[in-house]
Amino acid sequence: MDILQQDIMYLPGVGPNRKKILSEELGVKTYGDLLEYFPYKHVDRSRVYTVHELTGDMPFVQVVGRILSFEKFEMGPRKVRVVAHFTDGTGIMDLVWFNYGKQIMTRYKIGTEYVVFGKPTVFNNRIQVGHPDIDEASKTDISAMGMQPYYNTTEKMKKRGLNSRAVERLMFTLLTVLKEPLPETLPDFITQKLHLMNRDQALRTLHYPQSAKELERARVRLKFEELFYVQLNILRYASDQRRKYRGYVFQHVGDIFNNFYHHYLPFPLTEAQKRVIREIRKDMGSGRQMNRLLQGDVGSGKTLVALMSMLIALDNGYQACIMAPTEILAEQHLQTIMQFLGGRPREGEPVGSGSMPVRVALLTGIVKGKKRQEVLDGLLDGTIHILVGTHAVIEDTVHFARLGFVVVDEQHRFGVAQRAKLWNKSQNPPHVLVMTATPIPRTLAMTLYGDLDVSVIDELPPGRKPVVTQHIFDRSLPSLYDSIRRQIQQGRQVYIVFPLIEESEKIDLKNLEEGFEMLKQIFPEFRLSKVHGKMKPADKEEEMQRFVRGETQILVATTVIEVGVNVPNASVMVILDAQRFGLSQLHQLRGRVGRGADQSFCILVTSMKLSEDTRKRIDIMCDTNDGFRIAEADLKLRGPGDLEGTQQSGMAFDLKIADIARDGQLVQMARDEAQLIIDDDPTCTSDKYRLLWNRLRELRKTNINWAAIS
Secondary structure, eight states, rough: OOGGSSSSGGTTOOOHHHHHOOOOOOOOOBBHHHHOOSSEEEOSSSBBOOOOOOOOOOOSSSEEEEEEEEEEEEETTOOOOEEEEEEOOOOOEEEEEOTTTTTHHHHHHHTTTEEEEOOOEEEETTEEEEEOOOEEEEOOOOOGGGGGEOOOOOHHHHHTEEEEEEEHHHHHHHHHHOOOOOOOOSOOOHHHHHEEEEOHHHHHHSSSSSHHHHHHHHHHHHHHHHHHHHHHHHHHHHHHHHHHHHOOOOOOOOOOHIIIIIIIOSSSHHHHHHHHHHHHHHHSSSSSHHHHHEOOOOSSSHHHHHHHHHHHHHTTTTTTEEOOOOOOHHHHHHHHHHTTSOOOOOOOSSSSSSSEEEEEEOOOOOOOOHHHHHHHHHHHHHHEOOOOSSSSGGSSTOSSSEEEEEESSGGGGSHHHHHHHHHTSSSSOOOEEEEEEEOOOHHHHHHTTSSEEEEEOSSSSSOHHHHHHHEEGGHHHHHHHHHHHHHHHHEEEEEOOOOOOOGGGHHHHHHHHHHHHHHHHHOOOOOOOETTTTSOOHHHHHHHHHHTTSSEEEEHHHOOOSSOOOEEEEEEEEEEEGGGGHHHHHHHHTTTSSSSSOOOOEEEHHHHHHHHHHHHHHHHHHHHHOHHHHHHHHHHHHHHHSSSTTTTOOOOOOSSSSSSTTTHHHHHHHHHHHHHHHHHHHTTTOOHHHHHHHHHHHHHHHSSOOOHHH
C-alpha cells in the first residue's frame, strides 16, 4: 500500500480523537492529506534578538533569557492575567497569558533559561509578548531551527490542543516517518527543461526551508505541478471534444457579407474587430467545430463582430442564432442587428441586400400565438435566417432547417444543460461564439473557459468619450442632486442605483423604496421609474421600457440593470453605497452610460469610513476605464471564486498552493507545456507520457471538481 494513503490515525501523536478533528476541520484523512496541508507563512527562527533591540512594530522575534518573577492579576470571575518578567541582561520585557494562571506558573521555572518566540507590542511603555512559544534553551538547537512553518487552524482545533505548533509537530513526525523519497509526478523532460526541484525535495522544503530562496523554489515547483495538471485536464477535454465533433466548413464569403461590408457597415471596423473576425473566419473554415470566447468591454463592438460572423454562415447556406439572458437584451440585439442591416423595418421582414435579403426574427416568452407559429415555421422552412431570442430558443418545439452558427451572450447566465440543448438543434454541432462584456483576466479565462479559444476586442470605436468617474461622500449628495437636475434640464437621463445584497435583502429593498419616495420629493418636476429583481417580470420590463422610450428621466434601480439596458441618452450613473459593490460590478454599471456622443459621468457615493480594500477599489475605478485592468485588480483583491459569473459557471478551484490571481506567469507556462503534450499525443495513449496520464487519472479520482474546472 502507498504510504501516503495510510490512515492519519496511525501517525504517532494522532490517534482516533485527533483523527476525527483533523478530518472534520481540515479534511485531513491520510498521510498524503497532511503532507499537502501547506503552511501559510514561515518565520525565521535562526536570528536571536536582545530585549534592548525590540520595538512594538517588529514582526515575530526570538529572545533567549530567564524569568525573574511572576505576577497574577484577578480580572473578574474566572478571568486571570499572568505576567512573567523576563530578562536577557540587556533589559526586561513581560510575557503575558490570559486565563491560564496556575498552569503557566507551574510549567515554567524562575531562573531557567528559555527561548521565547512571539510578536512584541508595547504596553505601559514596556515591551510585552502575548502567549509566546517557549522552549528550554538547553533542549533547543537555535542554529538548526531555520524558518518555522505556521499552519491555519480553527477555533475548535485550538480548544482541543491542536494549534499551529501542534500541527507542526505532527508534520515533523510525518516527514520523519516518510523515509523513502516520495514518487515523482512530473517527467524529467519537464523538470529539467524548467529547472524545477524534484517533488520529494519540494514537499519537504515547503514545510522546513533553510532559506527564503529555497522556499520560493519549492513553491514554484508545487504551484507549477498543480496548474499543469489543471491545464492538462482542460486541454485533454477540449482535444477530445474537437476530435469527436467535426464542424461545418464555411469557406465561402459571398454577397451577403460583402454587400453588408461595402454598403451597410455603420462605421469603419477597429483593428481589434478586424483581428477577431479573421480569427473567427479561420475557425469556421478549419473543419473543426469552433468554440470561441469573445471578450470585449462595454461598447467595444462585439455585436457587430457577431453579426458579420453570422452573415458568413448565411453565405454558406446556414442559419444563425443569438441567445441572450433577458428579454430586454434580446430585443436590444434585434434592434441593433436590424439597424446594422439597413434601418428599422418591422421585425421579421427582410432587411439588407445581396443575393438573399436577410430575415431576422425574435423569439422570447412574450412572443405567442400566431406570431410565434410564424417564427417556428420560418425557422423550419429556412426562410428565417437569424433568430434572436432568450432561453425560449431551446424549447423542444423550436426546430431549425440548417443551424450552423450560434452566439451566446453573457454565457455565465446559462447553465451547461441549457447550452447543450441549443447545440443539439443542428445535425452537426454548430460553430459557437460565446460573448461576454465582463472582462476576464487572461489567467482566469485560461482556466474558467479553458476549452475555448479566446479573442479580445481591446479598443473602443473612434469618437467614444471615456466616462468620467468621480468619488464623493454621502454628505455631498445635495450638490450632486443639483448636478443631476442640470443634466436632465439639458435633455439627458440618469440612473440611480441602490445595492441589493442577498444577506440584507429586506433592509436593502426597504432602503430602495424609501429612497425612491425621497427622490420623487427631491425631483418633483421629473418622472421616475423604479426597477428591482423582486418585481414581476412584466412590471419590471414595462418600467425599463418607459425609461428606454424617454418617458421617465430617472431610473431608480438595483444591479438588475447591470446588463442589457442601452439608453444612449443616459449620461449619469449614480451608485449609492458604492463600497458595497465589487469592482467588476461597478464597471458593468458604469457601462450603462457613455453610449451616446455626449460626455457621461459615473458618481460613486460612499460613507466617510472606508476600509483599505474599498479605497483601492474606488481609486481603481476613478483611475481607469480599462475593463481588463479592473478585472485583474478585482481578481487580486477578491480571488477567483468571488468574481462575477464564476460561481454561476460551477467553477471550483481546489488549488492548495497556486493562486490564479498572482501566478499568471506560471499559469501560462503550465498551459504551454500541457499544450505541447496534447499536440504530440492527442489520444492520450503514448507510453512516453504514461506517467502524466496515470497521474491525471489519480487526481480525477480525488475530490477535485475537475469537470467543473474544465
